[in-house]
Amino acid sequence: MQRDPFQLKLKFDSLETLSALMTRHQGDASDIADALAVFDPAQLAALGQSEASVSKELQARNKRLIDELRQRGPRRALALHPDALARLDELRARLPHFGEVIDELGDQVALAREARRPLRAQPLLLLGPPGVGKSYFCNQLADALGLPTHRLAMDNAQGSALLSGSATFWSNSQTGLVFKALAQGTHCSPLILLDELDKAPRDAQYDPLASLHGLLEPSTAQHFEDSSFGLQxxxxxxxxxxxxxxxxxxxxxxxxxxxxxxxxxxxxxxxxRIAVGVAQDVVAQSGLAMEVGPGVLDALAPLTPRQQRQSLERALARAVRHQRLSIQVEDLPASRPRLGENLRRPFGFVPV
Structure with a gap:
């Protein structure tokens, strides 16, 4: 069968384009493999020469920031934990009710690794009642990926300054969380957790969610500028x-x-299963060769991950005080909810 020359030409051009892209990709593979520039050093240098309109206090603050960023340089790590995919599988086994979230991120981790580029995932919104372990999951996720974590409680956020900085006309102007996580951080993909987004106080003049519209869009996020420090x-x-x-x-x-x-x-x-993971974490962080006795995990199951950790930390201390090498049910705080109480209502973590 005779092929259409036009189709052949299109395929050839596509292959040429793909080959050129791959050549360019391989040419700067070392840059892709280890770090990414998150700001322009030339713009940083120019900032120190254009501050006549700000107060002396801000000039001194800006000089300290400029010196710090010059010393740190513009590049931030982009590599994920080498075993990120395996660690996500382990996390899925421990927190199966977060399976869909983990699968979505696992796909992006695999793509980032194969394409040798930074992780780029759609912003995630975890929706659910109090006590299903959302905050605990985020901490475990960051650990699995090898990413630094920054948390902002949105229920107390007054305006967008905590996220994107406060205006320089304020005498106490400060940079926001995004600046601290990126410019003063170590990674180009820090995990930023915005807890209780729905509880953010909304005000037409000081809306704490206003800056999110731009930050969550890649085209505008690429040129994010903190309100307190004019570095993109x-x-x-x-x-x-x-x-x-x-x-x-x-x-x-x-x-x-x-x-x-x-x-x-x-x-x-x-x-x-969640209680098993929490117990492993608590014992590992203690540095002690401590075992968890029979019945402890069942006693912990009705609690939220936060309550599980708090109960285990107190129980471990009590076991050490009594010179035992295992945590027993009697070491757990007496004020914890009893299993029988939770069995009489639909099962789930009790609210914090």
């Missing part, structure tokens, strides 16, 4: 994770920027 930062690769109990109060344009995942309450068996 490349914030495209920040891993945004937010939690909420409801979508009420979040406008449609903001919601559309998120990949929304409804997190169900864990089953009894899933909750017990």
């Amino acid at each position: 930062l490349d914030a495209r690769f920040v891993l945004w994770v937010t939690t909420a109990n409801t979508l009420e109060g979040l406008d449609a344009p903001l919601r559309s920027r998120f990949s929304v995942h409804a997190i169900p309450a864990p089953t009894r068996e899933q909750a017990r």
Whole structure:
């Protein structure tokens, strides 16, 4: 069968284009493999020469920041943990009710590794009632990926200054969380957790979510500028994770920027698995050769991950005080919820 020359030409051109892209990609593979510039050093140098309009206090602050960033340089690490995919699989086994979220991120981790580029994932919104382990999951996720974590409680956020900095006309102007995570951080993909997004106080003049519209769009995030320090930062690769109990109060344009995942309450068996992971973490961080006795995990299962950790830390201290090498049920705080109480209502973590 005779082939259309035009089709052959298109295929050839596509292959040539692909080959050229691969050649360029391989040519700067060392840059892709280890670090990414998050700001322009030339713009940083220019900042120190254009501060006549700011107060002496801000000039001194800016000089300290400029000196710090010059010393650190513009490049931030982009590599994920070498075993990130295997660690995500382990996390899925421990927190199966977050399976959809983990699978979505696992796909992006595999793509970033194969393409040898930074992780670029759609901002995540974890939707669910209090106590399903959303905040605990975010900490475990950052650990699995090998990313630094920065948390902002949105229920107390007054305006967008905590996220994107305060204006320089304020005498106490300060940079925001994004600046600290990127410019003063170590990685180009820090995990920024915005906890309880739906509880953010909304005010027409001081809306704490206003700056998110730009930060969650890659085209504008690439040129993010903190209100307190006029240095453009490349914030495209920040891993945004937010939690909420409801979508009420979040406008449609903001919601559309998120990949929304409804997190169900864990089953009894899933909750017990979570308790296993929490117990392993607590014992490992203690540095002691401590065992967890029979019945402890069942006693912990009705609690939230935070309550599990708090109970285990107190129980471990009590076991050490009594010179035992295992944590027993009697070491757990007496004030914890009893299993029988939780069995009489639909199972799930109790609210914090």
